[in-house]
Amino acid sequence: MVTQVQWWCSAQGTRWSWKWRAYPGIWLVVLSIAAGYWALTRRGPRTPRALRRRWIGWVGVLIVWLALDWPVGPLAAGYLASAHAVQFLVLTMVASPLILLGIEPALAARPEPQGQWWRVLRFVTSPIIAAIVFNVIAAATHVPAVVDGLMVSQFGAFVLDIAWLVAGLVFWWPVVMSVPSREFPVLFKILYIFLGTLIHSGIAIVMLLAQFPIYGIYQLSPPMQGLTAMTDLQIAGGIMEIGGTLIAFSVMTGMFFTWVNRTTAADEA
Amino acid sequence: MACTGPARDSQALHGARLPQPLARPDFTLTDTHGNAFDFARDTKGTLTFLAFGYTHCPDVCPVQMANIAAAMRRLSRADQQRIRVVFVTTDPPRDSLQRLRSWLNNFNPAFIGLRGTDAQIETAEHAVGVALATRQASVPGDTDYTVGHAAQVYAFIANDTAYRAYPFGTLQQDWAHDLPELLRGAH
Numbered sequence: 226m227v228t229q230v231q232w233w234c235s236a237q238g239t240r241w242s243w244k245w246r247a248y249p250g251i252w253l254v255v256l257s258i259a260a261g262y263w264a265l266t267r268r269g270p271r272t273p274r275a276l277r278r279r280w281i282g283w284v285g286v287l288i289v290w291l292a293l294d295w296p297v298g299p300l301a302a303g304y305l306a307s308a309h310a311v312q313f314l315v316l317t318m319v320a321s322p323l324i325l326l327g328i329e330p331a332l333a334a335r336p337e338p339q340g341q342w343w344r345v346l347r348f349v350t351s352p353i354i355a356a357i358v359f360n361v362i363a364a365a366t367h368v369p370a371v372v373d374g375l376m377v378s379q380f381g382a383f384v385l386d387i388a389w390l391v392a393g394l395v396f397w398w399p400v401v402m403s404v405p406s407r408e409f410p411v412l413f414k415i416l417y418i419f420l421g422t423l424i425h426s427g428i429a430i431v432m433l434l435a436q437f438p439i440y441g442i443y444q445l446s447p448p449m450q451g452l453t454a455m456t457d458l459q460i461a462g463g464i465m466e467i468g469g470t471l472i473a474f475s476v477m478t479g480m481f482f483t484w485v486n487r488t489t490a491a492d493e494a
Numbered sequence: 495m496a497c498t499g500p501a502r503d504s505q506a507l508h509g510a511r512l513p514q515p516l517a518r519p520d521f522t523l524t525d526t527h528g529n530a531f532d533f534a535r536d537t538k539g540t541l542t543f544l545a546f547g548y549t550h551c552p553d554v555c556p557v558q559m560a561n562i563a564a565a566m567r568r569l570s571r572a573d574q575q576r577i578r579v580v581f582v583t584t585d586p587p588r589d590s591l592q593r594l595r596s597w598l599n600n601f602n603p604a605f606i607g608l609r610g611t612d613a614q615i616e617t618a619e620h621a622v623g624v625a626l627a628t629r630q631a632s633v634p635g636d637t638d639y640t641v642g643h644a645a646q647v648y649a650f651i652a653n654d655t656a657y658r659a660y661p662f663g664t665l666q667q668d669w670a671h672d673l674p675e676l677l678r679g680a681h
Contacts, residue, residue, distance in 0.1 A: 437666045
């Protein structure tokens with residue numbers, strides 16, 4: 226029997242099955258990310274902190290794979306808005322900062338390179354631009370017409386997934402990285418995270434207050450047992466609100482107490 | 495007498511306009527209580543949605559039924575009671591009356607399920623003018639087959655005529671928009 230292989234998860238309009246499916250395009254992209262990560266970090270410092278960070282980054286790469294591949298990928302692409310929300314949060318709010326944590330020591334240890342790409346990176350990852358990029362991508366990729374238009378094709382779904390990963394990396398860059406711009410103060414970072422992630426609440430409110438399922442693709446997908454399209458959308462809204470807020474506030478709280486401890490220690494010294 | 499005025503023409507309805515208005519068809523099948531159900535007589539003068547499908551349907555049927563049910567829940571109880579949703583199984587070998595009832599109850603216990611012999615169902619399909627359902631098994635004799643069937647839902651308004659059909663792809667918001675209009679007799 227010949228099974229049609231998809232290279233990327235997209236909405237198929239077929240009944241959901243727990244039978245495993247291969248998505249070679251996802252493997253290729255994840256392998257490319259892993260290769261790039263390895264290339265960036267292999268010549269980094271070998272201090273215990275840097276090595277620990279390197280492993281954290283590998284966890285980030287693993288999470289990217291888990292978020293894109295079966296079963297989360299196809300569920301998010303064509304069946305459940307709630308899985309789509311999970312995928313968005315995981316790619317933008319979990320995997321991206323972990324990968325950046327992994328490459329930060331290696332990039333910081335390099336002599337600052339010059340060149341056009343570096344200047345572009347410096348511009349894109351400046352806090353205001355990074356926040357704008359993240360918010361624009363997050364908002365645009367949740368517009369029903371965009372989601373319904375993109376998710377029916379493998380290329381469209383690929384664009385959306387990669388856009389989320391890029392948006393996450395850009396957003397977290399000013400928080401995690403000390404290059405190419407200098408690190409900015411912790412309290413400013415906390416404010417940046419707070420304001421930058423308000424978009425989650427905006428998207429969540431739209432989902433939670435919607436009169437109808439806003440995404441045609443999930444409304445017309447073969448139903449999952451016992452879950453209506455409206456309930457699924459409300460769960461998606463809840464995930465966006467609670468999940469996004471929980472992650473952002475956990476990071477902000479951790480940063481604040483780290484800053485307090487360091488300040489106290491410095492004062493005592 | 496139905497609580498509607500004369501039929502009103504409307505371009506604003508979201509349902510697809512039929513090339514020719516369709517008179518309420520005359521066929522008799524068995525409902526899920528085991529009683530004879532004369533479609534023309536038993537739904538006369540009421541807004542009636544007629545769909546053909548089967549309970550093992552993986553996509554079209556549950557989505558269409560779920561969306562109609564969701565849109566109906568937005569209406570007052572009195573208006574809900576002015577609507578009939580009739581689902582004719584095109585898969586009588588697998589859709590027993592009990593299974594049909596149980597499946598429809600997932601959407602709305604008031605939905606009417608009809609079953610008959612293959613010949614009776616063909617008669618109903620002829621009366622509506624839809625393509626005859628076909629069973630498609632990947633292996634001959636396999637009971638895990640799919641059934642090709644008409645995917646659109648016909649809306650017969652109080653004047654016993656359907657001017658609109660709702661193809662697969664009709665969203666809840668489309669149903670919610672059209673139900674009150676159809677109850678008012680718009681077409």
